[in-house]
Amino acid sequence: MGSELWEELAPRWERGRELLWDSARAVSEWLVDRLDPQPGQTILDLAAGTGETGFLAASRLGGEGRLISSDLSPQMVDAARRVATLFDVTNAEFRLLDGEAIELPDASVDGVLSRFGYVLKGDPPPALREVRRVLRPGGRFAFAVWAERGRNRWMTVPAEVMVERGHLAPQSESEVRLSERRNPESISRLLRDAGFGEAEIEEMPVAYRFANAEELWFFVSELRGPVALALEKLDAGERAAVREEIECRADRAGGGFELGGVSLNVVCSSLR
Numbered sequence: 001m002g003s004e005l006w007e008e009l010a011p012r013w014e015r016g017r018e019l020l021w022d023s024a025r026a027v028s029e030w031l032v033d034r035l036d037p038q039p040g041q042t043i044l045d046l047a048a049g050t051g052e053t054g055f056l057a058a059s060r061l062g063g064e065g066r067l068i069s070s071d072l073s074p075q076m077v078d079a080a081r082r083v084a085t086l087f088d089v090t091n092a093e094f095r096l097l098d099g100e101a102i103e104l105p106d107a108s109v110d111g112v113l114s115r116f117g118y119v120l121k122g123d124p125p126p127a128l129r130e131v132r133r134v135l136r137p138g139g140r141f142a143f144a145v146w147a148e149r150g151r152n153r154w155m156t157v158p159a160e161v162m163v164e165r166g167h168l169a170p171q172s173e174s175e176v177r178l179s180e181r182r183n184p185e186s187i188s189r190l191l192r193d194a195g196f197g198e199a200e201i202e203e204m205p206v207a208y209r210f211a212n213a214e215e216l217w218f219f220v221s222e223l224r225g226p227v228a229l230a231l232e233k234l235d236a237g238e239r240a241a242v243r244e245e246i247e248c249r250a251d252r253a254g255g256g257f258e259l260g261g262v263s264l265n266v267v268c269s270s271l272r
Contacts, residue, residue, distance in 0.1 A: 007073050007074065007075050008229065009223075009225060009228070009229075010073050010075030010076045010078075010079055011075065011079075012222040012223055012228065013049060013050060013076070013079070013223060014050055014079040014082070014083075015222065016218065016219070016222055016223045017050045017052070017079075017083065019208070019210075019215070019218070019219065019223075020208075020223065021050075021052050022209075023206060023207065023208045023209065024115070024116075024206055024263070025052070026204065026206070027115060027116075027144050027204060027206060027263045027265060028052060028053040028056055028115055029056065030144075030202070030204065030265045031053060031113055031115060031142040031143065031144060031265060031267070032053065032056045032057045032060070032113070032142070034140070034142045034200065034265075034267035035057065035111045035113060035140050035142040035267065036140070037057045037060040037061055037065070037110075037111060038060070038061075038065075038110075039060070039061060039062035039064065039065055040061070040062060040064040040065050041061055041065050041066075041110035041111065042065065042066045042067075042068065042108070042109045042110050043057050043058075043061065043065070043066070043067050043068070043109065043110060043111045043112070043113065044067075044068045044070065044102075044104070044109045044111070044112045044113070044134065045057070045067060045068065045069045045070060045112075045113045045114070046070055046097065046099050046102070046112055046113065046114040046117055046119070046127075046131070047070075047071055047072065047099055047114050047115075047116070047117025047118065047119075048069045048070055048071050048076070048080055048113075049071060049076055049079075049080070049115075049116075050076065050079045050080050050083045051069045051079070051080030051081075051083050051084060051092075052083065052087070053113055053115045054067050054069045054080075054092070054113055055067070055069075055083070055084060055087040055089045055092070057111075057113060058087070058089045058091055058092055059087075059089070061091055062091075063091065065091055066091055066092070066093060067089070067091060067092040067093070068092075068093050068095055068097075068104075068109070069081075069084070069092050069093070069094050069095070070094070070095040070096065070097035071096070071097070072096070072097070072098050072099070074096055077094050077095070077096055080094060081094045099114070099117060099118065099119060099127040099130060099131075100121075100122070100126040100127050100130060101126070101130065102130045102131070102133070102134050104134045105134070106133055106134065107133075107134070107135065107136045107137065108134055108136070109134050109135060109136065109139065110135075110136055110139050110140075111135070111139055111140045111141070111142070112131050112134070112135060112139070112140075112141045112142070112143075113142055113143065114131075114141075114142075114143040114144075115143070115144045116144055116145065116146065116263075117143070119131070119143055119145065120145055120178065120181060120182065120187070120190065121178060124190065124193060124194065125190060125194070128190060128191065128194035128196075129194055129195075131194075132194050132195045132196060132270050135270040136270075137270060137271070137272040138269055138270060138272050139269065139270050140267060140268070140269050140270075141196065141266075141267070141268055141269070141270070142265075142266070142267040143265075143266050143267075144204075144263045144264065144265045144266065145182050145187070145263070145264050145266070146182060146261060146262070146263060146264070147182055147183070147203065147261070147262040147263070147264050148179045148180055148182045148183060149171070149179040150179075151261065151262045152260075152261035152262060153250075153251070153259045153260050153261060154208050154219075154259035154260065154261050155261070157246060157249045157250060157259055158220045158224050158227045158246055159224075159226075159227055160249075161242055161245045161246050161249070162227055162230055162231075162242065165238070165241070165242065165245075167230050167231075167233075167234065167238075167242075168226060168227065168230050182264060183264075184201040184264065187199065187201060187264065187266060188201065191266075191268050195270060195271055196268040196269065196270055196271065197268055197269050197270075197271055198268065199266050199267065199268040200266070200267050200268070201264060201265070201266050202264075202265045203262055203263070203264060203265075204262070204263045204264075204265050205260065205261075205262055205263075206260070206261045206262065206263050207253075207258050207259070207260045207261070208258065208259045208260075208261075209253060209254070209256065209257070209258050210250075210256050210257040210258070210259075211255075211256045212255075212256055212257075213243075213247055213257070215256070215257075216246070216247065216250060216256075216257045216259075217243050217246075219259075220243075220246055221239075221243075
């Protein structure tokens with residue numbers, strides 16, 4: 001998605017951040033543990049969204065350390081600044097940064113985090129080159145990407161309903177190719193080509209759980225990117241039909257609903 005779409009979605013993500021955070025917090029904890037931030041270091045959180053992953057790292061950096069919480073969307077950066085107060089973070093700097101052209105000096109950060117950012121986009125991905133450039137020699141890069149689309153029902157269930165009913169276009173060839181490269185073999189190769197050492201890659205199941213139909217619909221109609229924006233254009237009757245079909249296809253869990261997925265959690269080091 002382009003930056004203008006993220007600008008439109010940013011207020012929704014801030015409203016729904018607790019639901020998103022509860023479901024995917026374990027991914028952030030894995031990334032921060034593997035990054036292993038130390039007091040006094042400078043850590044960059046790239047495509048930080050509302051910032052929670054970086055804030056977990058900030059607590060380990062001490063008063064002399066610094067977190068750079070960044071996003072391409074100004075509204076996301078503003079949201080992260082507000083959320084930081086909920087985490088009692090006082091050692092963060094908030095920056096508008098593009099992962100494909102990071103406006104930081106060479107070898108200026110000790111570690112980089114990115115949870116579900118578009119770091120694998122492009123051939124070769126410019127974000128990997130840029131992360132390698134801003135990392136100090138031996139610095140760690142810990143990131144998570146969603147496994148290929150077919151393994152993530154939280155993506156496919158809402159989108160397939162919208163495509164079948166003529167409200168969204170099917171995935172483009174470039175989107176399919178990007179999805180197919182989200183596997184350990186492709187990720188390891190891309191990292192080697194970008195100047196990183198051997199990667200540790202771990203699959204982690206992630207489930208978005210919803211207490212009831214209202215919460216499921218909030219997730220779909222507010223937080224699901226292009227699906228949410230397309231739903232806005234539909235009349236009430238068609239929105240109700242889409243909602244009913246999504247409820248039928250979602251998994252049932254504990255009296256509510258669930259849409260599962262798989263995160264690929266990765267950590268590697270820049271070569272010295």
